[in-house]
Amino acid sequence: MTTLVRHLMWTAIAAAALLAVTYALPPFRNYQLATAAAYLCATAGLTVLVGLSGQLSLGHGAVMAVGAYAVALSQNRLADAGLTGNGVLVLSLALGVLAALVGGLIVGLAAARLRGPYLAGVTLAVAVALPAVTTVWAGVFHSDQGLSVYLDPPPAGLGYDFPLERWQSWLALAGALLVMLLLANLLRSRFGRSLRAVRDDEAAARLAGIDVARTQVLAFVVSAGCAGLGGGLLAVLTQSVSPGAYSLTLSLFLLMAVVVGGLGRLAGAVWGALLLVVLPDLTHTIVASLTLSPAAAQRLEGNLPLAVFGLTLIVVMIAAPGGVQGVVRRLLP
Amino acid sequence: MHRIAQRGLALAVCVSLFAATVACSSDDQGGGGKAAVPGVTDTEIVVGTHMPLTGPASAGYSKIAPASKAYFDFVNANGGVNGRKITYKVMDDGYNPANTQQVVRQLVLQDKVFAILNGLGTPTHSGVLDFLKTNRVPDLFVASGSRSWDQPDKYPGTFGFNPDYTVEGKILANYVKSNFAGQKTCFLGQSDDFGTDSLAGVEKVLGKDGVTAKETYVVTNTNVAPQIGAFKTAGCQVVILATVPGFTALALGTAARLSYKPQFVVSNVGGDLPTLAKLLGEAKGLTEGLLGANYLPLMFDANDPWIQLFQKVNKDFGGGAEFDGNVIYGMSVAYLFVQVLQAAGKDLSRESLLAAVEKGGYQGPGLAPLRYAKGDHSGYGGERMVKVSGGVQQFFGPTYETDEADAPVKEYAGTPATPPANGVPTA
Numbered sequence: 001m002t003t004l005v006r007h008l009m010w011t012a013i014a015a016a017a018l019l020a021v022t023y024a025l026p027p028f029r030n031y032q033l034a035t036a037a038a039y040l041c042a043t044a045g046l047t048v049l050v051g052l053s054g055q056l057s058l059g060h061g062a063v064m065a066v067g068a069y070a071v072a073l074s075q076n077r078l079a080d081a082g083l084t085g086n087g088v089l090v091l092s093l094a095l096g097v098l099a100a101l102v103g104g105l106i107v108g109l110a111a112a113r114l115r116g117p118y119l120a121g122v123t124l125a126v127a128v129a130l131p132a133v134t135t136v137w138a139g140v141f142h143s144d145q146g147l148s149v150y151l152d153p154p155p156a157g158l159g160y161d162f163p164l165e166r167w168q169s170w171l172a173l174a175g176a177l178l179v180m181l182l183l184a185n186l187l188r189s190r191f192g193r194s195l196r197a198v199r200d201d202e203a204a205a206r207l208a209g210i211d212v213a214r215t216q217v218l219a220f221v222v223s224a225g226c227a228g229l230g231g232g233l234l235a236v237l238t239q240s241v242s243p244g245a246y247s248l249t250l251s252l253f254l255l256m257a258v259v260v261g262g263l264g265r266l267a268g269a270v271w272g273a274l275l276l277v278v279l280p281d282l283t284h285t286i287v288a289s290l291t292l293s294p295a296a297a298q299r300l301e302g303n304l305p306l307a308v309f310g311l312t313l314i315v316v317m318i319a320a321p322g323g324v325q326g327v328v329r330r331l332l333p
Numbered sequence: 334m335h336r337i338a339q340r341g342l343a344l345a346v347c348v349s350l351f352a353a354t355v356a357c358s359s360d361d362q363g364g365g366g367k368a369a370v371p372g373v374t375d376t377e378i379v380v381g382t383h384m385p386l387t388g389p390a391s392a393g394y395s396k397i398a399p400a401s402k403a404y405f406d407f408v409n410a411n412g413g414v415n416g417r418k419i420t421y422k423v424m425d426d427g428y429n430p431a432n433t434q435q436v437v438r439q440l441v442l443q444d445k446v447f448a449i450l451n452g453l454g455t456p457t458h459s460g461v462l463d464f465l466k467t468n469r470v471p472d473l474f475v476a477s478g479s480r481s482w483d484q485p486d487k488y489p490g491t492f493g494f495n496p497d498y499t500v501e502g503k504i505l506a507n508y509v510k511s512n513f514a515g516q517k518t519c520f521l522g523q524s525d526d527f528g529t530d531s532l533a534g535v536e537k538v539l540g541k542d543g544v545t546a547k548e549t550y551v552v553t554n555t556n557v558a559p560q561i562g563a564f565k566t567a568g569c570q571v572v573i574l575a576t577v578p579g580f581t582a583l584a585l586g587t588a589a590r591l592s593y594k595p596q597f598v599v600s601n602v603g604g605d606l607p608t609l610a611k612l613l614g615e616a617k618g619l620t621e622g623l624l625g626a627n628y629l630p631l632m633f634d635a636n637d638p639w640i641q642l643f644q645k646v647n648k649d650f651g652g653g654a655e656f657d658g659n660v661i662y663g664m665s666v667a668y669l670f671v672q673v674l675q676a677a678g679k680d681l682s683r684e685s686l687l688a689a690v691e692k693g694g695y696q697g698p699g700l701a702p703l704r705y706a707k708g709d710h711s712g713y714g715g716e717r718m719v720k721v722s723g724g725v726q727q728f729f730g731p732t733y734e735t736d737e738a739d740a741p742v743k744e745y746a747g748t749p750a751t752p753p754a755n756g757v758p759t760a
Binding site: 131165239246 | 430435460549
């Protein structure tokens with residue numbers, strides 16, 4: 001059986017299982033599942049970039065924002081022009097990916113000439129500069145307030161009472177499955193082998209006839225496309241885009257998520273995406289269950305998720321350098 | 334190949350069985366009896382809100398929700414509303430629109446609140462208008478003066494509370510026009526609907542040429558030296574501020590550092606003296622002479638019966654939080670909400686609640702009239718000027734009212750109501 005058929009089958013099975021799950025979950029949990037799926041697009045792309053090509057990006061939140069703003073602008077323009085429907089949404093998402101690909105290409109071209117901390121610095125600057133872009137062109141991006149995203153109700157064929165959250169969950173999961181399928185195939189291909197070769201030893205890769213710079217730029221572009229789709233989906237889920245949603249913190253969280261999930265394996269990206277949704281929720285529940293003075297609760301509420309994420313990172317790195325996926329692998333025969 | 338297929342099939346069967354069980358059990362709950370109102374039982378009403386308890390706008394604002402909660406606890410201790418106790422769920426959104434999306438969904442979908450009350454912020458709350466509308470959740474008394482809340486046709490369940498920023502801009506500019514005639518007037522606004530709406534009001538009165546320099550700031554960048562510097566260069570003598578408290582303090586402090594002393598005139602949302610004094614610390618003297626406007630009683634009027642009531646509630650149920658304009662604001666909102674619940678009657682539903690607000694005719698601590706009616710979802714319709722002198726912030730002159738369009742700014746003669754003897758409104 002070829003790799004493609006095997007991956008297609010796993011995707012179909014996962015799709016069937018997830019479909020059943022969306023029917024079982026109440027709306028808010030569906031919304032969280034959809035959010036995790038949107039994050040998964042980005043963490044999967046980042047896994048390819050960091051884990052397989054060995055390039056570090058501290059600016060993937062900003063790449064997500066590029067996709068998100070493209071989707072928002074396109075959805076709203078098309079709706080103003082009288083074009084609505086879920087086919088239009090697919091078009092907008094495609095535009096979002098395209099915009100992110102272009103962004104990824106530009107950063108990637110610079111990245112191929114930079115190493116280690118210098119590359120981290122450039123991508124960090126991208127993440128930091130994002131809010132300023134929305135402020136300077138406030139007429140288009142509407143500054144801190146951001147844009148609202150036009151979204152059609154679920155298709156009429158699904159019934160009048162079909163919950164919006166389940167529909168959003170389907171959209172996001174479809175995107176995530178597509179990304180996972182494409183990346184899984186890509187990694188098994190010649191390109192995947194070149195990536196690993198470049199990561200492990202650039203000189204050896206060059207001797208083997210691999211164009212190192214081109215491979216690195218391509219890795220950046222692929223990873224940016226995935227992040228763009230993730231950002232676009234996130235914009236569709238929240239029906240809004242604002243710089244606050246794609247801050248530097250998000251970029252750092254994404255990186256932490258793929259490291260904690262298990263660097264270098266796509267399954268690790270799944271754990272990372274789930275952690276991004278579950279950890280803040282968990283800390284909120286903990287804070288809510290504690291009986292604290294209002295002032296202390298206020299302080300904790302805002303800062304605890306950050307602290308917990310940092311602690312988790314430290315604990316996982318000490319106890320299981322392979323991340324969550326590393327532990328899972330060891331436990332399962 | 335067949336091993337994978339077997340494993341996949343087994344997994345799919347398990348998941349479908351699980352899904353079927355959950356689906357069946359939820360069907361059982363839904364059957365029989367009359368449709369339940371979300372968040373309302375015979376003994377409880379659950380309401381939720383989003384507030385910046387942390388982040389750049391939390392200074393001062395983080396005290397609003399606890400104050401509302403304290404007033405609800407006071408009402409609950411007095412028997413509640415029609416035998417129901419009010420539970421107020423407060424979620425922190427850090428004044429970040431993305432977080433607001435998340436926490437409001439949690440309140441509506443997970444915690445099943447009856448209504449959202451006093452969600453704070455123009456950029457934050459604009460993002461959840463559509464979500465609340467699709468889920469038919471009453472969205473009462475938004476804590477912002479954006480005109481977005483007053484769109485009864487588009488958002489039938491959303492109502493404002495503050496006087497809208499255009500009304501306020503007109504009233505502030507009207508004062509500037511008659512008292513600082515011929516002086517160069519400039520404007521600093523938040524880079525969103527708050528700043529835009531306010532500037533629109535100012536320009537309606539002073540004219541487009543009446544504002545010499547216009548600057549904006551974003552809450553994520555706490556440096557306003559370029560803006561203040563531009564005002565100094567342009568020779569502005571009067572600066573109108575549409576700023577949240579943190580940025581009012583920043584503007585005053587930055588001007589002082591640049592040895593620049595214009596007359597500042599500030600919006601009510603960023604002009605509470607105790608909040609500013611706390612932010613400025615040692616430099617609180619910079620607030621001397623600060624002009625502004627307000628529509629709720631001020632803490633410095635110790636003889637005002639509303640202040641006495643709120644201080645008592647704050648002492649007994651608010652843990653003796655430092656008493657300032659934010660506490661007064663939070664309790665005024667809570668008082669109005671209890672009035673509306675009373676008017677909606679025993680048979681409480683989302684429809685009856687909205688009908689009760691639209692019926693209008695509410696009187697509480699406010700100096701200006703509340704405007705709620707069938708075609709009007711804006712809140713208070715006017716303000717009175719305030720000034721800081723000798724470390725005390727006090728009202729002066731008449732109360733003004735106007736609309737967001739071209740109506741002139743005129744005096745309002747009505748007098749505020751007095752609170753009921755036990756402090757709890759009745760239907």
